[in-house]
Each structure stands twice: as structure tokens, then as C-alpha cells.
Amino acid sequence: MFGKSVANYRKVNALSDIDAAYIAGLIDGEGTVSLLRKHKQDNRQVVVSISNTDRPLINYLLEAIGAGKATGKRTYSERHTPSFTYAITNRHALDLLRQVAPHLRTYKARRTELLLADYIRLTPRNGRYSLAGALERAAFIEAFFAIEP
Template sequence: MANYGKVNTLSGIDSAYIAGLIDGEGTVSLLRKHKQDNRQVVVSISNTDRPLINYLLEAIGAGKATSKRTYSERHTPSFMYAITNRHALDLLRQVAPHLGPTKPGEPSCSLPTTSGSPRAMADTPWV
């Protein structure tokens, strides 16, 4: 079920926990749904534990949860939480202090310091 509300302000514990989920089970990517579309920021987390996905929906207050198709009866049913565009940026701003570099020597997470349209953000300094 999709929820297009505002992203909730996360507590320190929730933001650290969600950052760990993004780091361990999730992805942060730029996707283009159609060739002529602009890219969208997408944060997604996949897991086989439906209550965990429900927790993300409740804690974050925006995004959607979907079931992933199983192609074999031996596969465990899995679920995915996804949040896109400005909502994804709002979430990333809150969890960024808890996201570290992926490899030694790489900078940690950097995000634009202002919100707004993607065109306005093109000339925005990054932190």
C-alpha cells in the first residue's frame, strides 16, 4: 500500500536502525522508469520478514511495500519497501549521519544541502 504523506522525523535510534537496514539489506539508486523520463532517487530495502517492512512504513510514514514474486516453491516469499524522489532525499538526510563510507578512503554519504527541484539542486553544494 502506498503512502504519499510526509516523511516522519525519526528518532536517533530509528534513524540508526534504518541506516543499518539500508546498508545491509537495501540500495540507494537513481532509476529511470522510461527512456524519456528524468532519473529518480530510490531507496529500497528487501527482506523476507513482513513485520520489518511494516515497521519501515510506520516509522518513515511514506513509501510503499510490495511482495516480490517467487519463481520456485523452494524460495521464501520476500517483500520490498521503496521510497522515491523528495521523500527518499528526506529519509537519506535523516539517516546520512549513520551511513559510513562503503570502502576505506571513500567519502561518506553526501546529499544536497537544500531541498527543491532537481534542476535547482544541480548547482547546490553537497555535504
């Protein structure tokens, strides 16, 4: 492989039905299913996140799912409990949502259904949109955010 490094891409693990249901409960209760931008000029991407003050729970998510990342949140007062966030993005997030979708019970189930049905079709890998594609994606994003609690 003449000087090229081999990327070690993580894959989302196949979850047992029990783990999928548990993680769906965490997403419904303390998580988000959203379309976010990393930077102002970027296109929106799928993000699933779960925040909690229990670091072992966040570690469980990392281990069970096999992809994503955990970050700590800054505390500004000694009275505040340190909290942590697990986040998974893009196609990894879609892989996770595919597995937990049957167990979601809140408005996040409807958002997940919309994402799984249309996100890949409306998101070219090169990020270049035709005018018609851009308009269809804009309508998709509007419909996604119209699904509220």
C-alpha cells in the first residue's frame, strides 16, 4: 500500500433486541434525533446524541454501538455535576436508528421514519445539489423540523 495509511472505519454493531430497546428508551428520554450543521455554511447532517451524568452509561453506549464518540461537558460551578454526551453522526447514526426505530415511542420515532425513508436519497455523497435536489432537500428539512414534541 505504498505510503497510504489504511483507515480503520468503525461500524455500528448489530444490537440485540434488548440493547436496541434500551438505547431507544435513552434516545426517547434523554436524547436527540436531529439535523445539525457543524459550521454555519455546512449542510445539515444526521446527529443522534444522548446526554447523561453517568459516565459508565456513556461508556456502555460506546461499547454496545461500536461507533460514535463521547465528550465531557464543562462545568461552570462546583455545584454542577459533570455531564457527558454520546453522539453519532451521518450514516453511522442512520445505521443505529434503523436498529432502534421499532422501539422509539416519542416524536423521535416519526423523525427517524422520515430520515430512514429520505435522507440518503436526498443527500449526494459529493455534497453537490441540483436546483431541484436542493429544493427537495429544503422541503425535507422543513418537514423534519415540523415534527415536534
